[in-house]
Amino acid sequence: xxxxxxxxxxxxxxxxxxxxxxxxxxxxxxxxxxxxxxxxxxxxxxxxxxxxxxxxxxxxxxxxxxxxxxxxxxxxxxxxxxxxxxxxxxxxxxxxxxxxxxxxxxxxxxxxxxxxxxxxxxxxxxxxxxxxxxxxxxxxxxxxxxxxxxxxxxxxxxxxxxxxxxxxxxxxxxxxxxxxxxxxxxxxxxxxxxxxxxxxxxxxxxxxxxxxxxxxxxxxxxxxxxxxxxxxxxxxxxxxxxxxxxxxxxxxxxxxxxxxxxxxxxxxxxxxxxxxxxxxxxxxxxxxx
Amino acid sequence: xxxxxxxxxxxxxxxxxxxxxxxxxxxxxxxxxxxxxxxxxxxxxxxxxxxxxxxxxxxxxxxxxxxxxxxxxxxxxxxxxxxxxxxxxxxxxxxxxxxxxxxxxxxxxxxxxxxxxxxxxxxxxxxxxxxxxxxxxxxxxxxxxxxxxxxxxxxxxxxxxxxxxxxxxxxxxxxxxxxxxxxxxxxxxxxxxxxxxxxxxxxxxxxxxxxxxxxxxxxxxxxxxxxxxxxxxxxxxxxxxxxxxxxxxxxxxxxxxxxxxxxxxxxxxxxxxxxxxxxxxxxxxxxxxxxxxxxxxxxxxxxxxxxxxxxxxxxxxxxxxxxxxxxxxxxxxxxxxxxxxxxxxxxxxxxxxxxxxxxxxxxxxxxxxxxxxxxxxxxxxxxxxxxxxx
Numbered sequence: 001x002x003x004x005x006x007x008x009x010x011x012x013x014x015x016x017x018x019x020x021x022x023x024x025x026x027x028x029x030x031x032x033x034x035x036x037x038x039x040x041x042x043x044x045x046x047x048x049x050x051x052x053x054x055x056x057x058x059x060x061x062x063x064x065x066x067x068x069x070x071x072x073x074x075x076x077x078x079x080x081x082x083x084x085x086x087x088x089x090x091x092x093x094x095x096x097x098x099x100x101x102x103x104x105x106x107x108x109x110x111x112x113x114x115x116x117x118x119x120x121x122x123x124x125x126x127x128x129x130x131x132x133x134x135x136x137x138x139x140x141x142x143x144x145x146x147x148x149x150x151x152x153x154x155x156x157x158x159x160x161x162x163x164x165x166x167x168x169x170x171x172x173x174x175x176x177x178x179x180x181x182x183x184x185x186x187x188x189x190x191x192x193x194x195x196x197x198x199x200x201x202x203x204x205x206x207x208x209x210x211x212x213x214x215x216x217x218x219x220x221x222x223x224x225x226x227x228x229x230x231x232x233x234x235x236x237x238x239x240x241x242x243x244x245x246x247x248x249x250x251x252x253x254x255x256x257x258x259x260x261x262x263x264x265x266x267x268x269x270x271x272x273x274x275x276x277x278x279x280x281x282x283x284x285x286x287x288x289x
Numbered sequence: 290x291x292x293x294x295x296x297x298x299x300x301x302x303x304x305x306x307x308x309x310x311x312x313x314x315x316x317x318x319x320x321x322x323x324x325x326x327x328x329x330x331x332x333x334x335x336x337x338x339x340x341x342x343x344x345x346x347x348x349x350x351x352x353x354x355x356x357x358x359x360x361x362x363x364x365x366x367x368x369x370x371x372x373x374x375x376x377x378x379x380x381x382x383x384x385x386x387x388x389x390x391x392x393x394x395x396x397x398x399x400x401x402x403x404x405x406x407x408x409x410x411x412x413x414x415x416x417x418x419x420x421x422x423x424x425x426x427x428x429x430x431x432x433x434x435x436x437x438x439x440x441x442x443x444x445x446x447x448x449x450x451x452x453x454x455x456x457x458x459x460x461x462x463x464x465x466x467x468x469x470x471x472x473x474x475x476x477x478x479x480x481x482x483x484x485x486x487x488x489x490x491x492x493x494x495x496x497x498x499x500x501x502x503x504x505x506x507x508x509x510x511x512x513x514x515x516x517x518x519x520x521x522x523x524x525x526x527x528x529x530x531x532x533x534x535x536x537x538x539x540x541x542x543x544x545x546x547x548x549x550x551x552x553x554x555x556x557x558x559x560x561x562x563x564x565x566x567x568x569x570x571x572x573x574x575x576x577x578x579x580x581x582x583x584x585x586x587x588x589x590x591x592x593x594x595x596x597x598x599x600x601x602x603x604x605x606x607x608x609x610x611x612x613x614x615x616x617x618x619x620x621x622x623x624x625x626x627x628x629x630x631x632x633x634x635x636x637x638x639x640x641x642x643x644x645x646x647x648x649x650x651x652x653x654x655x656x657x658x659x660x661x662x663x664x665x666x667x668x669x670x671x672x673x674x675x676x677x678x679x
């Protein structure tokens with residue numbers, strides 16, 4: 001029993017990692033209809049710049065802010081240079097373009113930062129214990145970052161005019177345009193926001209992930225799986241999906257031979273896409289977009 | 290909607306299959322050069338090793354070329370053809386084939402790990418190119434009749450396990466658990482430990498695996514600790530070894546922790562920090578560096594290499610000596626053969642007895658594998674550095 005609890009807690013902790021990535025993917029999809037496969041690479045950039053700045057003696061807070069600013073600018077550039085020029089293209093092409101952008105980001109990071117994994121110090125030292133369960137303290141920070149990110153996104157989308165405009169575009173592009181909302185501006189805004197979310201996740205994950213330029217793909221895929229479980233167009237669903245995925249992985253690793261962990265995660269993804277592509281958390285909608 | 294998501298999924302798998310190109314190349318031509326291929330992990334999960342290999346080879350090639358390599362009455366320079374195998378077995382095979390067919394290398398240093406060597410052994414055998422690997426798996430050099438051209442520098446896996454078991458017996462440890470990486474390198478460790486358990490030397494109460502892309506092994510460690518071992522053995526390279534050390538410490542495990550030589554880079558101590566204090570590793574003595582005592586030829590060679598490497602690069606890596614020795618062995622074999630013929634080099638290598646940085650090599654037709662057992666010592670982390678355990 002104590003073991004099961006430990007597996008669930010570990011699963012929730014790693015699930016928070018996937019949730020952070022999935023959140024950004026769902027947000028972009030909701031507004032633009034594009035699945036952004038560069039989201040994992042935004043996280044990688046945030047983590048890598050934070051870790052490198054810290055290694056070179058920058059204090060954690062300025063390092064985090066610089067990582068956030070730098071990654072956000074990259075997100076903005078990706079939208080302006082890759083997505084915006086192809087605006088008229090079919091969504092499939094835009095998705096492929098984000099994969100292209102991801103590869104360029106990874107290649108550039110390899111050239112700029114080298115292939116070496118970087119090490120960032122945990123925000124606070126030590127291990128958290130409760131009820132016989134032990135957890136590295138950094139995972140609490142990841143959870144805090146996830147909760148803050150979800151709350152911020154929720155407040156933004158429901159309480160601000162800009163956020164409402166963004167949801168308007170998500171619901172009906174044409175109607176939103178008639179109301180004077182520019183979908184192009186919203187697209188730019190949401191990519192920038194997604195990059196910022198990615199960077200926040202990256203900073204929180206840096207001490208756990210030992211970031212190198214290669215971690216983006218794996219993170220992006222797990223985040224994509226989380227978003228799909230959540231139904232893709234709901235940020236809250238993506239978070240729930242991430243947590244679910246993390247727990248499923250941990251329990252699978254706990255009770256099956258541990259080599260099957262990834263097989264379970266991606267098996268869940270394939271199964272969902274085949275059986276229930278609108279996500280587990282939602283009733284099936286008859287309308288096809 | 291559903292269709293769009295399915296298409297996106299197809300794109301996702303496409304993305305997963307893609308990797309970015311990162312080829313490090315060194316090409317220059319002159320008539321009196323001996324081209325030697327190097328297949329190492331300059332990117333990917335084993336990048337920490339590859340970087341140390343590259344630094345060590347640079348140091349060695351500069352030293353060797355300052356004197357030149359005498360073959361017959363001519364003096365040659367070594368030209369290294371360095372290629373990144375991306376820590377990927379498939380890529381490693383392509384790299385090796387290309388070096389043999391296009392660059393006409395006379396010998397190969399690499400691959401730098403067991404997975405990137407195992408995929409290439411048949412290719413170098415059929416083409417007849419002497420190859421010295423830095424991978425530790427015993428399968429790299431056995432069976433001897435199918436590995437006539439393949440040699441390796443790290444100690445055989447079973448020698449490392451033997452050294453561990455001697456220490457278990459000394460400390461009265463009978464029940465152990467194993468945490469190993471799920472690739473050719475980890476499987477070699479698992480195989481050797483299981484063989485020792487079957488022979489009744491130790492009791493293996495639990496065994497778990499992780500992949501080289503995993504970032505947290507808490508679940509595996511929880512299962513191991515639940516089996517109540519007196520010691521946990523970890524078969525992993527950084528950053529996996531670092532994560533294992535942290536997770537084991539976080540689990541509250543109070544027994545002993547033993548690492549294989551693969552854990553031995555500076556990153557392990559740096560990454561795991563205070564959490565690695567008191568943990569053990571079986572490793573060639575060279576990692577203890579300046580604390581090596583004695584005036585034997587081996588001790589002198591080790592101290593010199595340690596000093597040169599740290600003077601040039603600031604800190605030392607436990608992986609560096611393997612690559613340095615691989616190149617030294619090839620040069621020694623070329624000089625002994627007095628020829629640049631691949632077959633002649635192989636034949637000479639098989640007769641070599643050599644004191645390298647890692648330890649002593651006693652190659653024979655039956656033994657192409659690694660340093661002798663007395664080159665291995667038990668190290669422990671004391672105040673953040675590796676020191677001899679006794």
